[in-house]
Amino acid sequence: MRSDLAIQTQALSKRYxxxxxxxxxxxxxxxxxxxxxxxxxxxATPTKASESEFWALRGVDIExxxxxxxxxxxxxxxxxxxxxKILSRITDPTEGRVALRGRVGSLLEVGTGFHPELTGRENxxxxxxxxxxxxxxxxxxxxEIVEFSGVEKFLETPVKRYSSGxxxxxxxxxxxxxxxxxxxxxxxLAVGDAAFQKKCLGRMRDVANHGRTVLFVSHNMAAVEAxxxxxxxxxxxxxxxxxxxxxxxxxxLRGDESTRKTPLAERTDRKGTGVLRFTELTVQGPSTQHDIxxxxxxxxxxxxxxxxxxxxxxALITMVIYTASGQCVTMLNNEMTGSDFETLPSEGVVQCRxxxxxxxxxxxxxxxFCKVNHEIADWVQQAGEFTxxxxxxxxxxxxxxxxHGGVLTPQEWRIAA
Amino acid sequence: xxxxxxxxxxxxxxxxxxxxxxxxxxxxWSSIELGELWKRRDLLLLWACRDISIRYKQTALGVLWxxxxxxxxxxxxxxxxxxxxxxxxxxxxxxxxxxVFAGLLPWTFFASSVTASSQSLVANASILTKVYFPRxxxxxxxxxxPLVDMAVSFIVLIGMMLITGVALGWSLLWVPVLVVLVMLSxxxxxxxxxxxxxxxxxxxxxxxxxVQVLFFVTPVIYPVSVVPERWRWVLSLNPVTGPIQAMRAxxxxxVVDTRSLxxxxxxxxxxxxxxxxxxxxxxxxxxxVV
Numbered sequence: 144m145r146s147d148l149a150i151q152t153q154a155l156s157k158r159y160x161x162x163x164x165x166x167x168x169x170x171x172x173x174x175x176x177x178x179x180x181x182x183x184x185x186x187a188t189p190t191k192a193s194e195s196e197f198w199a200l201r202g203v204d205i206e207x208x209x210x211x212x213x214x215x216x217x218x219x220x221x222x223x224x225x226x227x228k229i230l231s232r233i234t235d236p237t238e239g240r241v242a243l244r245g246r247v248g249s250l251l252e253v254g255t256g257f258h259p260e261l262t263g264r265e266n267x268x269x270x271x272x273x274x275x276x277x278x279x280x281x282x283x284x285x286x287e288i289v290e291f292s293g294v295e296k297f298l299e300t301p302v303k304r305y306s307s308g309x310x311x312x313x314x315x316x317x318x319x320x321x322x323x324x325x326x327x328x329x330x331x332l333a334v335g336d337a338a339f340q341k342k343c344l345g346r347m348r349d350v351a352n353h354g355r356t357v358l359f360v361s362h363n364m365a366a367v368e369a370x371x372x373x374x375x376x377x378x379x380x381x382x383x384x385x386x387x388x389x390x391x392x393x394x395x396l397r398g399d400e401s402t403r404k405t406p407l408a409e410r411t412d413r414k415g416t417g418v419l420r421f422t423e424l425t426v427q428g429p430s431t432q433h434d435i436x437x438x439x440x441x442x443x444x445x446x447x448x449x450x451x452x453x454x455x456x457x458a459l460i461t462m463v464i465y466t467a468s469g470q471c472v473t474m475l476n477n478e479m480t481g482s483d484f485e486t487l488p489s490e491g492v493v494q495c496r497x498x499x500x501x502x503x504x505x506x507x508x509x510x511x512f513c514k515v516n517h518e519i520a521d522w523v524q525q526a527g528e529f530t531x532x533x534x535x536x537x538x539x540x541x542x543x544x545x546x547h548g549g550v551l552t553p554q555e556w557r558i559a560a
Numbered sequence: 561x562x563x564x565x566x567x568x569x570x571x572x573x574x575x576x577x578x579x580x581x582x583x584x585x586x587x588x589w590s591s592i593e594l595g596e597l598w599k600r601r602d603l604l605l606l607w608a609c610r611d612i613s614i615r616y617k618q619t620a621l622g623v624l625w626x627x628x629x630x631x632x633x634x635x636x637x638x639x640x641x642x643x644x645x646x647x648x649x650x651x652x653x654x655x656x657x658x659x660v661f662a663g664l665l666p667w668t669f670f671a672s673s674v675t676a677s678s679q680s681l682v683a684n685a686s687i688l689t690k691v692y693f694p695r696x697x698x699x700x701x702x703x704x705x706p707l708v709d710m711a712v713s714f715i716v717l718i719g720m721m722l723i724t725g726v727a728l729g730w731s732l733l734w735v736p737v738l739v740v741l742v743m744l745s746x747x748x749x750x751x752x753x754x755x756x757x758x759x760x761x762x763x764x765x766x767x768x769x770x771v772q773v774l775f776f777v778t779p780v781i782y783p784v785s786v787v788p789e790r791w792r793w794v795l796s797l798n799p800v801t802g803p804i805q806a807m808r809a810x811x812x813x814x815v816v817d818t819r820s821l822x823x824x825x826x827x828x829x830x831x832x833x834x835x836x837x838x839x840x841x842x843x844x845x846x847x848x849v850v
Contacts (some may be wrong), residue, residue: 144580159848228689228847229583230583231691231692232583232692233688233689233690233691233692233847234844234847234848235583235585235586235844235845235847236583236584236585237585238585239584239585240582240583240584241582241583241584242580242581242582242583243580243581243582243583244579244580244581245579247581249691249692251690251691252690252691255686255687255690255691256687256691258610258614260613260614260617260618261610261613261614265610265613268606269606269607269610272600272602272603272606272607273603273687273691273693274691275600275693277602278602278605278606301617546686546689
């Protein structure tokens, strides 16, 4: 490794088997029967996507010089989180290698290991140790941490009595005083009020000015532009562009023409008799922009189709939504809701309206499927994709943490007795 | 590249005074990095303290719970085994309650340590997927709270001995050593189960069951003398039999069965080595599977 580099990745690749990502609670019996059922499924639908392996990263070469601040941008599922996880040593690469110079601190979350029953003081020490500081280091920076967080008065109070703002401020304060040579940061700035965010950005700039290296992943283009001297755009596990943040962000927002998918009408990777063909699939929210919606939006999934042999009767139309990592989320189907399409004209659009979208932020793909007379008319996998941005689903401005499930459901709380 | 050979995937090179860490795919049985573990000893300590301080927070009786449990169990065993089944006749000069209590302390320590360390990884999955530290710290740190519980109960035991007139001997000085042996045997079992339960949630059901079975094949509520002589070695295959017997002998007096201690110790060290090997092998997958 060149002596001026802080991070160097060479042909870095990470493969997930979709099967091994899926089960959160695998049991021994499942493990034994899994092989069998997978084989059986393979027999039934040989084209099923879950059979394939999934490369979250493929041949990524990145060099970051010491003192540089690198912003990593890309769509959901582009491999950003996987890159962070490998650099933070949470997961091993499948191929390739990484060289890191100096101590690495990673902030994939603020307040990792915080315990609600412990006091602010106890949590500072515990969280500091989890992030990699020794007790002596925490002690020497203790006053600074407390001052930065602004919770001096509540140091001896269990953090479960903190407001969420205080909690986040304390958590970030500990993290901000971790002084590794390489700092890896994920979206943590998306928390707290505007004033505190500004403080955090300032703190990160300080870190970079002290010759430390920062790798920063964000959807917040403004933050990347303000903080980073270099940016890298990842797409489908590969590096698309590296360079000045303004250029890379422009490229990302423009979208690369050459990597854009074949239009649905021209896709040949489909099955079915062809009495009905889907030609376009769009996801429409309240804004004019296609395929980007927010949690809680009214969303319309619209499938344009053509029937070459004239109108069809009693078509059964199904759309299945998958997460970017291939997990099936839900199925939308006109038969289930009792909406019978007695006759579909030979050309038109079928629409499925979701009054209030209950999906967590992230990238999703849609498979479409149509049956006419109990025969598959058309079946296209990943016929469309859309992104869900954070939105105000509950009308409170709050969303569950990304680690706690991918589905939002309307809910009402009260004391029932 | 001033990198280290591929054989040693996590080796450090010193370039100037800034060390280079290499991350490459690991395969096969990789060893536990003791150096890394030592560097993070502060975390181990704070982690154990966390368990200890949250254990009795917001409970009215607090640390008394550490004592109440073994005392109630002692009462139950004294009534049923001591009196009704007549085991108390085989405990010699020592009153049966003291005999049982002296066995229950190390046993409770063993059982809670095994349970806590087995669950430590799954219970802290949200931390394991967010930050790196040697994963072994979790099952190791889980032993802290049971250790403190035992220390508290030990004071009660000494009190009971003073009241019932059982002599306190110099052999009490062996207790710390024997506690370490009990800890080793619980870590062997606990670390193994911790690693297994990451991939197979079945072990959530297996662990309590194993602990319960072990209780009856460990001479806690009965003296080993009730077991026919030629079968006693079987009891010693249980990694915790030797240390518990020796600990009771050290506390309330009696002969230490060295053969049993050596057998138990060999079994528990073997288990520990296997568990550590397996742990090191699956450790790198925790981030993906947990």
